[in-house]
Amino acid sequence: MHPLVRTGAAVVAGLAVAVALTGCGSDSGKSDSDTGAADGPTSAPADGGDSGSAGDAAALDGTWAGMTDGKAVALSVTAGKAALVADAHVCSGEVKDMGKVMLALKCTDGDTARTMGAIASNDGRTIVVEWDAGGKDTLAKTEPGALPTGLPGLPTP
Template sequence: MAAVAAAAALGAALVLTGCSSDDGKSSSEKAGGSGGTGDKPAASGPAEPGADGGTDSGADGGTDGAKTAPADVEGAWTGVTDGKPLSLAVTQGKAVLMAEGAACTGELADHGSLMLALKCADGSKTRTMGTVAVANGELTVVWDGGIKDTFTKVAGGTLPKELKDLEKLKDLPQYTGQGS
């Protein structure tokens, strides 16, 4: 659990300090769009029940039609998928995800459904675009790659004050604050 808290703290620190490879373009501009509205007509509705982030009374993590607001996603979240710890931090529309050794940064945006659009430093693509829903105190992200992650909010949305597990990293080189 301490390792998950440490990962959440690191992720939140990256988000809060604005550490990313942002080139000033929006996600839609990077994908080749104009970044504006009106390029394509909006869909008339979800293709299937629950596709809008709401529930169809199934077991897919939906919310009985209640739309998730960006403010519902703000904060630090942790989870475990397939036995591997995950952490997600979201603030002011920016997001960072730590999953399976990858650090991914990007944006939370409303595209009819709340979406995470991330770019991973290691080039992985499994968690780069996902639909977000919050219900019953859990945040669920269904990624385009087929993975479904479920997170719980870090108590109080605060960062840990002590990172005891960092003592295990004694073999790391000492940072002197000067160029390499």
């Protein structure tokens, strides 16, 4: 039972950081002050291919959460900065445009499972992140300023 409590506490702490990162700014969906490298955020790639459904870096702003292999994953993105909590690992870094939108993270404990990931798809409600280490996370956008629901180990109101 103690591992569940520790995992739950780590998830809650990480989500608090994620909510704090996104709660400070407006989540109106459009921000001209983003430092993304896109030439024209209004001209999304039309011919798509692999990154066409992923959109631009600014489209990631917000808090995203989900479950991968039965474990909670939370991602928060604000103005090109990203924070991730997954399986008791806390990682932070940047959103980069490398021909496709990528997450470049460094984990505080040295974990490398989620340090470089490509946004495979983003429809505004759900994103899919494919990690170079082989994993894949499917995350849903959460309401601004609110913790996601349905994750194990989170206290219920």
